[in-house]
Amino acid sequence: MRRRGYPISTKLQALGMLETMSDYKVSVALDVPRRTLRNWMSHKHEILAYEGNLKNIKLEPGGRYEVFPEPPGLIEFINHVRDNKRALTTTHLILWIKASQRKWLNNYLATKKQSTSYDSLFRLRFCHRHGFSHQRPAKNKVKQADLAEAQSDFAAEFHREYIAYGKECVYNVDETGIYYGMPPRYIWAVRGGSSKFSSGEKHSLRMTAVLTVRADGNKLPILFIMKGVPPGHHYAVQQRAWMDTRVWATYLRDVLDEASEEPSVVLLDNFESHVSGESYNIMYEDPTCVRCHRRRRRCVNPLTLG
Template sequence: MREQERALTTTHIVNWIKRHQADWLCFYVARKSPSAGYQSLLSLLQRFCHRHGFSRQRPGKNKQSQGALVEVCDKFAVEFHREYRGFGPEAIYNVYETGFHYDMPPKYIWSARGGDAKISTGEKHSLGMTAIFTVRANGDKLQILFVIRGAPGGRIETSELPLFPRGHVYAVQQKALMGNTMWNYYLRTLLANNLSDHSVVLLDNLASHVNDDTYRIVHDELGSQLCPIPPNATSICQPLDVGVMAPFKRYLRDAWLTEEMIDGEDGDDFDTPTAGQKRLAMVKRAIVAWDHVSPVDIRRSFEKALAVPTNTE
């Protein structure tokens, strides 16, 4: 079923057993108490799935089947190597934009057995920001651009940013999202200051990234080439998406586990840190995680996403 990208659930497995192993099922359930048969079978099947290499995941829908995506990726790789065969790995860049939060709202909570799961207030994402990551195919990492929600020229920019770790770029705007203005700022500053002469910039096909302004800036102002990744294919064609962001997010969780607890203004263990404390913690956490991403990870991600075809004729 999974090879055909159809959902496989425990219910499907139970139905298969009922159809093909009914005698075994009757024998198994008969050995259990009336109220424990289902839960016992459920636990048994979950252990069976784990033992045979399956994991529980939320179902997701691809706009294209996996087979179609592979064809798109192969075709894109052929075209890329034909079009940009003269560019070395030091001149091939990939840019990736992602949002992340200080913490996440709970989906499940521990509650005393027999009690209820009510809480006094709901919890939302307490604070978020956007980070722009840039890498070269030779394994080099550029500085991170952090986009922080706030008033330009306000307290965050004047009082907090000077205390942030050096070596990266910070920008404040009304929304922590990458709009056209902030995107053009990124192209003309961070990317322009690190771009080798006559390079190729691989970008996802978002309208906010690939548009007339971006083409003009990259071609005319930066003297480089813009190579859009095929629509709806970043999961398999974008190097940073293929082999870098998964370990980065793993390192991000590890950084959260090992960072010191931040006390709120009242010093209570469960008190909420201030927004400023959260912003600084998020930035430090992301930098630590990014530092752990190795050049080998980056080079392999380019090799996988842009696999050199055996026959490019």
């Protein structure tokens, strides 16, 4: 007979009920054996301190035990290299292991065939298990430290200038393109002829979502910009499925104006349609007067702003 498992959420619920109810009543209410409840009570502090997915059954993940003797050290090395925007390959990891864990490495390789010993080491999938992935390298224009400093300075400036506005009056707006059908990388064309194709085909399978969240955590309905609509959100049609002055005016009148009931602040970037004269006219013709605060273009996405 297979042993029954209970998610962490059920364990937390049971511990809360045991504060005011007997284990017998809790057992009947949750259909959990009293012996299991007593076991949960003996591990009460560990369960209450759990911060992971409440759907999990175990406090600690299962699976095979870690073979490598010092995971935190290698993880710290990986993060240090990447924080400095340096290229990191498997060869760099092996060199670190040779320098820091040579005894373990020699013992591990001694248990493998000499011709395939390093192949076994490569298949340990250490990086995959600890949240790292194999990616194509890309050039970085600005250092991460500079971006973090710019974000911190901007956050301080913004909160200082608009401290009088409550959280229910500060809106954060940004657009994100959704590509669900990219153009092919290679096409057939007449030798010596042009390989260009129409801009309409280039953007035929793209739509844009305009996301707005208030500082108090409430989210406005999403404005979807597409070529083309199910109820519940707002939609706009644009030739290239992108934001322009006309669509931005639609957003201000149909989405933002419906949500703002008093003078408010809108946090957005300096995209052309956002800072146009028409945009300012629409904002200031409303008695509730929604003020715009332009952010630096090189800052990180404002939806992540602390």
